[in-house]
Amino acid sequence: MRRVDRLPLLLGVGAGVVLVAVLAVRVSTRVGLPSLLIYLGIGVALGESGLGIRFDDVALTQALGVAALVLILADGGLSTRWSTVRPALGIGVALSTVAVAVSIGVTGLALWALLGLDLRIAFLWGAVLSSTDAAAVFSVLRNLGLGGRLVGSLELESGLNDAPVFLAVVLLSSAATLTWLDPLLVVYELVLGGLLGAALGRLGAYGLRRAALPATGLYPLATLAVCVLAFASAQLLHASGLLATYTAALVLGNSTLPHREGTRSFAEGLGWLSQIGLFVLLGLFVSPDRLALAIVPALIAGAVLVLAARPLSVVAATVGFRVPWREQVFLSWAGLRGAVPIVLALIPLTEGVPGAQALVDAVFVLVVVLVLVQGTTLPFVARALGLAGDSRVEEIQVDAAPLDTLRADLLQMTVPEGSRLHGVYVRELRLPDGAGLSLVVRNGASFTPQGESRIQEGDQLLVVTTETARAAAEERLRSVDRSGRLARWRGDTGGAPGLRDGSRRTADGGSRATDPPRVRRPPGDGTGPGTMGT
Known part of the structure; x- marks a missing residue:
């Protein structure tokens, strides 16, 4: 042949x-x-x-x-x-x-x-x-x-x-x-x-x-x-x-x-x-x-x-x-x-x-x-070892060209079971300037949240943020996830205060990593939301 x-x-x-x-x-x-x-x-x-x-x-x-x-x-x-x-x-x-x-x-x-x-x-x-x-x-x-x-x-x-x-x-x-x-x-x-x-x-x-x-x-x-x-x-x-x-x-x-x-x-x-x-x-x-x-x-x-x-x-x-x-x-x-x-x-x-x-x-x-x-x-x-967590912020790609032009990112966070985000009003999130909660997906249905809307376990939160506000938005979401609406009063700012090794003390006297979770992009073709969780 x-x-x-x-x-x-x-x-x-x-x-x-x-x-x-x-x-x-x-x-x-x-x-x-x-x-x-x-x-x-x-x-x-x-x-x-x-x-x-x-x-x-x-x-x-x-x-x-x-x-x-x-x-x-x-x-x-x-x-x-x-x-x-x-x-x-x-x-x-x-x-x-x-x-x-x-x-x-x-x-x-x-x-x-x-x-x-x-x-x-x-x-x-x-x-x-x-x-x-x-x-x-x-x-x-x-x-x-x-x-x-x-x-x-x-x-x-x-x-x-x-x-x-x-x-x-x-x-x-x-x-x-x-x-x-x-x-x-x-x-x-x-x-x-x-x-x-x-x-x-x-x-x-x-x-x-x-x-x-x-x-x-x-x-x-x-x-x-x-x-x-x-x-x-x-x-x-x-x-x-x-x-x-x-x-x-x-x-x-x-x-x-x-x-x-x-x-x-x-x-x-x-x-x-x-x-x-x-x-x-x-x-x-x-x-x-x-x-x-x-x-x-x-x-x-x-x-x-x-x-x-x-x-x-x-x-x-x-x-x-x-x-x-x-x-x-x-x-x-x-x-x-x-x-x-x-x-x-x-x-x-x-x-x-x-x-x-x-x-x-x-x-x-x-x-x-x-x-x-x-x-x-x-x-x-x-x-x-107590290192795995259910709460993480992910980046999802909707339309690359407009987001690049606007210098903005679209983030997703799923509220895990036991999270202190449960019951928090949207207005109590107090996201930084340049970031806003744009959509909540609950039980397969989506709605635009208002200030009096309350977050529940299992909700998927979509946050639009400018590039400059992204890090602060992620830190705020993490701190409320751990410490609730009074996170700032409790000294939880989403970072790792007081420990040079990037960890915080847990109830058993050990330590658990609290560095920012890796933000990853699910596979996508650049024209749609991609596939989550692959």
């Missing part, structure tokens, strides 16, 4: 895979299972043990994997709100640097002793396994209602730690002898990559604000092009391209851009497509016949990682930030692995490192096991 004749078949199979994967997101949300497992399963089903498609091109798989990671990081940076991650900046940077170094050392030494690996190969295993995955983490975390500092820490870690881990894997996979200059080289590449990404992000934002492009859809394309340009430029200058991509996207996502929400929606869709393609590709690449031999070393490596390396690395990274033990436990358990370690494991395989194929197989097995064990139990751990 000629290639042109095979095109309809290939397009049809590709479209079918994407549709099945999109539907799988809904299924995985209902059963509490990370969707990446379903994507990997689709790839395995299409592979040589399923439909018989054989794909074993290591170099192509690695190249496509890195390209997908660039787009996923761009989506992560564009959708990250600086107000959310700023309180967690120090912890996030420490988790992506200090914790990575500790994790590599502990895992490497343990596997050298337990599996009898060569010391350099053992450290290579540790480097590959030290990277957490944003897609895996937030597919589980997005509905837990965690405090802002926890979410910000994990978000920064998953966005920043790919860069140092990538450099460590490349160094350990090379045949060159390691010297004391190599750590300095890693620091140089990270610093230069971060600075270059930030500079290109600012230049890109400046240019997009002043460009009069003839079509709205060109702005998202130009924004993504700046992020990809940051990766390419950094790589050509021997800097960290992954870090340059994330920092450029972070700067762009928090700049005043034309059609910013439409750009975020486009990047989110492209990020989903990249995740789907990457996981399916990796499932297609792995041979199930070899996985049985990798189960024992994978379980040993997983036990070392979960029980020793991750907890010790979290303690080392957070020692100077007065993080409560509950949050440290959760950070240790929330270090999920996804596609990134599998992609990183392909680097030594491409370089011909002895035992690299065993590493790839073990990492694949380990990712599946950890996602099943940690991913499904993470909500229970959050509730057991």
Whole structure:
């Protein structure tokens, strides 16, 4: 069959895979299972043990994997709100640097002793396994209602730690002898990559604000092009391209851009497509016949990682930030692995490192096991530690262009059971100037609230706020939710008074995070309200 004749078949199979994967997101949300497992399963089903498609091109798989990671990081940076991650900046940077170094050392030494690996190969295993995955983490975390500092820490870690881990894997996979200059080289590449990404992000934002492009859809394309340009430029200058991509996207996502929400929606869709393609590709690449031999070393490596390396690395990274033990436990358990370690494991395989194929197989097995064990139990751990909450403010997209023009946001808050918002009159909310409660949805019916309207449990509140009043509006809603109409008299202003670690005391003498909750955008096409709670 000629290639042109095979095109309809290939397009049809590709479209079918994407549709099945999109539907799988809904299924995985209902059963509490990370969707990446379903994507990997689709790839395995299409592979040589399923439909018989054989794909074993290591170099192509690695190249496509890195390209997908660039787009996923761009989506992560564009959708990250600086107000959310700023309180967690120090912890996030420490988790992506200090914790990575500790994790590599502990895992490497343990596997050298337990599996009898060569010391350099053992450290290579540790480097590959030290990277957490944003897609895996937030597919589980997005509905837990965690405090802002926890979410910000994990978000920064998953966005920043790919860069140092990538450099460590490349160094350990090379045949060159390691010297004391190599750590300095890693620091140089990270610093230069971060600075270059930030500079290109600012230049890109400046240019997009002043460009009069003839079509709205060109702005998202130009924004993504700046992020990809940051990766390419950094790589050509021997800097960290992954870090340059994330920092450029972070700067762009928090700049005043034309059609910013439409750009975020486009990047989110492209990020989903990249995740789907990457996981399916990796499932297609792995041979199930070899996985049985990798189960024992994978379980040993997983036990070392979960029980020793991750907890010790979290303690080392957070020692100077007065993080409560509950949050440290959760950070240790929330270090999920996804596609990134599998992609990183392909680097030594491409370089011909002895035992690299065993590493790839073990990492694949380990990712599946950890996602099943940690991913499904993470909500229970959050509730057991008293960190999960039902009250959170979410951003919903109605019509990106008018809201951008008006410099306004539309927020939604569902009043949870037991909230002290129950019974509060609308006039007693006392939202700041520039913010107003515009609609209440109760028992499926909506109405425009008046000053004498009373809020009830289960109500969905829609608040229109200017950009400048948004933070104050969220703080006021949180304070009334906790302390009722007399929140200000009780000293509850929605922040975290009196505690430097961003938490407040609970009745049992412990502490609970009260940083602003992560404001997220549900998926939408830019023309409607989107889908809530996905």
